[in-house]
Amino acid sequence: MTKRITIDPITRLEGHGKIEIFLDEAGDVENAYLQIPELRGFEQFCVGRPAEEMPRITNRICGVCPEAHHMAATKALDALFDVEPSSAVKKLREMFYMAFYVTDHTTHFYALGGPDFILGPDAPPAERNILGVIHKVGVDVGMQVINCRMRNHHVIKMLGGRGIHPVAGMPGGWSKSINEEERAEIEEIARQNVEFALFSLKAFDDLVLANQDYVDLIVSDAFTHETYYMGTVDEKNLVNFYDGLIRVTGPDGKEFIKYPAKDYVQHIAERVEPWTYLKFPYLKDVGWKGFVDGTDSGVYCATPLSRLNASNGMATSQAQEAFERFYETLGSKKTKGRYQPVHFRLATHWARLVELLYAAERMLELSQDPEITDPNMRVNVSSTPTEGIGSVEAPRGTLTHHYQTDEKGILTKVNLIVGTTNNYAPIAMSVKKAAQSLITRGTVVTEGMLNRVEMAFRNYDPCMSCATHSLPGQMPLEITIRQADGEVVERVSQYTD
Amino acid sequence: MTGNGKKPQLAMYWGAGCGGCEISVLNIGEHILTVDAVFDIAFFPCIADFKIADVEGYPDGFIDVCLFNGAIRNSENEEMARLLRKKSKVMVAFGSCAYEGCIPALSNLTSRRATMETVYLDNPSIDNPDGIIPQLLTEVGEGELEIPSFYNTVKSLDQVVDVDYFLPGCPPEPHQIWAVLQVVVAALTEGAPLPPAGSVVGAGTLAVCEECPLEKDVKTIARFYRPYEITPEPSLCLLEQGLMCMGPATRSGCGALCPQVGMGCRGCYGPIEGVEDQGARMLTAIASVLEVSGKPGDDEAELDRRVQEAVNTIVDPAGTFYRFSMAKSMLRRVRINGGGS
Ligand code: SF4
Ligand code: SF4
Numbered sequence: 145m146t147k148r149i150t151i152d153p154i155t156r157l158e159g160h161g162k163i164e165i166f167l168d169e170a171g172d173v174e175n176a177y178l179q180i181p182e183l184r185g186f187e188q189f190c191v192g193r194p195a196e197e198m199p200r201i202t203n204r205i206c207g208v209c210p211e212a213h214h215m216a217a218t219k220a221l222d223a224l225f226d227v228e229p230s231s232a233v234k235k236l237r238e239m240f241y242m243a244f245y246v247t248d249h250t251t252h253f254y255a256l257g258g259p260d261f262i263l264g265p266d267a268p269p270a271e272r273n274i275l276g277v278i279h280k281v282g283v284d285v286g287m288q289v290i291n292c293r294m295r296n297h298h299v300i301k302m303l304g305g306r307g308i309h310p311v312a313g314m315p316g317g318w319s320k321s322i323n324e325e326e327r328a329e330i331e332e333i334a335r336q337n338v339e340f341a342l343f344s345l346k347a348f349d350d351l352v353l354a355n356q357d358y359v360d361l362i363v364s365d366a367f368t369h370e371t372y373y374m375g376t377v378d379e380k381n382l383v384n385f386y387d388g389l390i391r392v393t394g395p396d397g398k399e400f401i402k403y404p405a406k407d408y409v410q411h412i413a414e415r416v417e418p419w420t421y422l423k424f425p426y427l428k429d430v431g432w433k434g435f436v437d438g439t440d441s442g443v444y445c446a447t448p449l450s451r452l453n454a455s456n457g458m459a460t461s462q463a464q465e466a467f468e469r470f471y472e473t474l475g476s477k478k479t480k481g482r483y484q485p486v487h488f489r490l491a492t493h494w495a496r497l498v499e500l501l502y503a504a505e506r507m508l509e510l511s512q513d514p515e516i517t518d519p520n521m522r523v524n525v526s527s528t529p530t531e532g533i534g535s536v537e538a539p540r541g542t543l544t545h546h547y548q549t550d551e552k553g554i555l556t557k558v559n560l561i562v563g564t565t566n567n568y569a570p571i572a573m574s575v576k577k578a579a580q581s582l583i584t585r586g587t588v589v590t591e592g593m594l595n596r597v598e599m600a601f602r603n604y605d606p607c608m609s610c611a612t613h614s615l616p617g618q619m620p621l622e623i624t625i626r627q628a629d630g631e632v633v634e635r636v637s638q639y640t641d
Numbered sequence: 642m643t644g645n646g647k648k649p650q651l652a653m654y655w656g657a658g659c660g661g662c663e664i665s666v667l668n669i670g671e672h673i674l675t676v677d678a679v680f681d682i683a684f685f686p687c688i689a690d691f692k693i694a695d696v697e698g699y700p701d702g703f704i705d706v707c708l709f710n711g712a713i714r715n716s717e718n719e720e721m722a723r724l725l726r727k728k729s730k731v732m733v734a735f736g737s738c739a740y741e742g743c744i745p746a747l748s749n750l751t752s753r754r755a756t757m758e759t760v761y762l763d764n765p766s767i768d769n770p771d772g773i774i775p776q777l778l779t780e781v782g783e784g785e786l787e788i789p790s791f792y793n794t795v796k797s798l799d800q801v802v803d804v805d806y807f808l809p810g811c812p813p814e815p816h817q818i819w820a821v822l823q824v825v826v827a828a829l830t831e832g833a834p835l836p837p838a839g840s841v842v843g844a845g846t847l848a849v850c851e852e853c854p855l856e857k858d859v860k861t862i863a864r865f866y867r868p869y870e871i872t873p874e875p876s877l878c879l880l881e882q883g884l885m886c887m888g889p890a891t892r893s894g895c896g897a898l899c900p901q902v903g904m905g906c907r908g909c910y911g912p913i914e915g916v917e918d919q920g921a922r923m924l925t926a927i928a929s930v931l932e933v934s935g936k937p938g939d940d941e942a943e944l945d946r947r948v949q950e951a952v953n954t955i956v957d958p959a960g961t962f963y964r965f966s967m968a969k970s971m972l973r974r975v976r977i978n979g980g981g982s
């Protein structure tokens with residue numbers, strides 16, 4: 145008889161998820177599924193709302209990355225109302241966005257993913273959390289983490305109106321400008337962020353890279369996948385979080401496509417499976433070949449690791465040094481001036497810290513820009529809206545908002561492809577591969593082992609809150625019971641109020 | 642300490658929500674260390690590795706305080722709400738979703754069929770030639786896979802289980818979370834009194850307008866504007882400049898955050914004390930700023946016409962007046978024509 149192991153809920157991530165692992169009679173893993181059990185339905189219930197409210201509605205898709213939805217929605221409004229923001233507006237938005245990246249990557253490294261390394265995958269589950277981290281590294285370091293999050297949330301509130309779920313984005317503009325005093329405060333905060341990012345990279349060296357067991361885990365086959373990688377890049381092909389072209393590189397490191405966000409439908413398609421509420425995006429130009437690695441499979445990934453793999457480097461100096469060290473240390477060689485991709489999924493934690501440093505350095509640059517205190521942040525909107533697409537790099541992947549409206553700007557159609565959704569297929573593959581590598585016949589399945597299976601998804605920093613925006617509240621629910629040959633024996637419908 | 646010398650047990654769980662409530666708890670900053678010193682975490686999937694089986698194993702009433710955020714929109718949310726209610730002494734509806742449905746409850750304005758079609762069958766990036774729709778139960782090669790069933794109507798937590806306290810806000814502001822936790826800690830550790838059951842905690846009792854620094858009662862309006870249509874005077878009340886602001890109908894407590902950056906309040910703290918229906922209250926407020934409030938001898942029909950004209954400039958009244966409180970509104974949900982419910 146087939147045995148199953150259920151991990152429910154999967155933890156230290158945002159939102160809901162469960163893992164079902166099926167063992168065959170011998171005790172090997174036959175298959176493993178990552179199921180996403182929830183949906184909320186933004187794509188439908190936003191229809192009928194005024195478009196300009198989207199930055200304030202869609203940020204409720206995710207409370208961990210509300211700023212990303214706020215920004216993608218705001219950029220979709222720029223396109224929808226056909227207004228080009230001034231360079232001062234763009235810079236203020238980007239500075240706000242960098243403060244967000246610093247908090248978000250910090251939260252993941254120390255509170256969500258970090259406990260697996262800082263305390264170890266086998267630490268008692270009751271300790272494997274941010275409080276356990278603080279007990280382990282000491283209150284002083286803990287306070288640095290807390291203060292980093294606090295000061296950047298302060299900036300987010302100053303620029304966006306609220307610490308979580310900001311409100312300032314509007315078509316072509318931003319409802320708030322800053323004065324010199326505020327600018328100086330942000331500059332000081334950005335300096336502290338740079339220090340903190342360097343400190344975190346050092347902590348990664350000391351806690352992870354200095355520990356051979358962890359290095360072995362990172363480079364182990366159980367946590368390796370060769371897929372396509374997606375990320376937004378600037379005109380020099382350097383990583384950019386706020387704006388640019390979306391670049392996809394192959395498992396071999398070659399550029400596969402590069403396109404503006406507005407063309408996303410030509411390149412991305414989403415597949416539906418009956419056993420989960422979340423869809424599986426893939427590269428249309430390659431096609432869906434199932435949950436498999438390689439150049440022939442349309443599975444792609446959009447994470448900090450992917451952004452690094454899809455780029456030629458970082459646009460700030462210290463982050464560029466960290467970038468080079470990352471690739472050199474992990475044994476990547478340069479071909480035609482570019483590093484070959486790193487496929488070790490657990491290296492995503494390190495890539496996240498390289499990005500943390502970039503965000504901090506970029507925030508510092510912007511805070512010193514003379515344009516940043518421009519008082520004119522609002523623009524007049526005169527065009528009649530029809531359709532708009534906006535995208536940013538959310539910390540968990542490329543985030544695209546697509547709106548269509550009537551001539552009054554009331555939404556008639558909404559499509560969203562959010563950060564985590566991009567990664568659903570690779571996450572599901574990673575979970576399966578980790579389960580298959582770790583659980584084999586005769587092994588006694590321990591809690592620590594199951595936690596390692598969770599580590600296979602945790603490096604993606606998945607945000608199921610984000611991913612599950614896309615469903616309904618209302619759908620006919622049906623149970624289909626099939627015979628082994630696939631013939632439907634019974635179908636039971638259930639409508640629950 | 643609780644009576645037996647053990648630390649009080651704290652749980653935080655999400656139903657249909659966004660995780661912002663959890664992040665807001667983490668944003669209480671260094672106070673998180675006090676929480677750590679005072680409480681043991683019993684369940685908190687966002688940051689800690691307890692599983693449902695752990696909770697099922699706890700005796701009834703084992704959890705001293707459960708902060709439940711997120712709305713109830715599927716069978717899993719409801720089962721977890723019931724399980725946690727049974728295991729908890731004090732159940733807090735934490736944040737707007739649990740309190741009044743919040744943004745997810747805007748779903749109550751749409752229909753089952755429309756939603757299904759939009760998400761799985763009809764959007765620009767979908768690839769679904771076989772018209773597959775997720776199923777409660779799916780036979781896969783190795784066995785059966787199950788997912789929760791989706792409810793027709795998004796509900797607030799108290800529409801499903803008994804709730805002791807309500808903490809408004811989307812999300813509640815960190816300083817208020819901390820204030821509430823201090824009261825709870827004092828009750829658990831020193832036997833200090835708790836607020837009466839059923840209270841709204843961690844918020845004010847007046848309207849957002851009362852804490853809004855913008856100058857009011859200086860202008861009246863003939864129509865409403867969309868936020869991008871005008872650049873408001875920075876120091877004057879937005880509503881009186883024709884920008885929709887739910888401040889008069891919304892409970893104070895946030896410090897009037899949104900109007901201070903030039904964006905109208907959207908009502909995330911819920912209705913003001915003693916008011917059932919936030920939207921109905923907002924209509925009264927709107928009436929008072931319209932410049933058509935007549936004087937004796939005015940032509941009634943003409944006044945009506947001008948009121949109607951002004952009201953017509955409000956786009957999406959249902960989605961605006963009940964942006965956060967649809968589940969608790971008089972509307973609650975739209976009728977679904979032939980939707981099978
Ligand atoms: S109340 Fe707001 S912040 Fe809290 S879960 Fe709901 S949407 Fe998120
Ligand atoms: S209506 Fe809005 S802007 Fe005016 S006083 Fe009230 S909260 Fe402030």
Ligand code: SF4
Nearest residue numbers: 895899906907908909
């Ligand atoms: S001003 Fe209104 S919408 Fe903004 S935080 Fe306060 S209650 Fe919520």
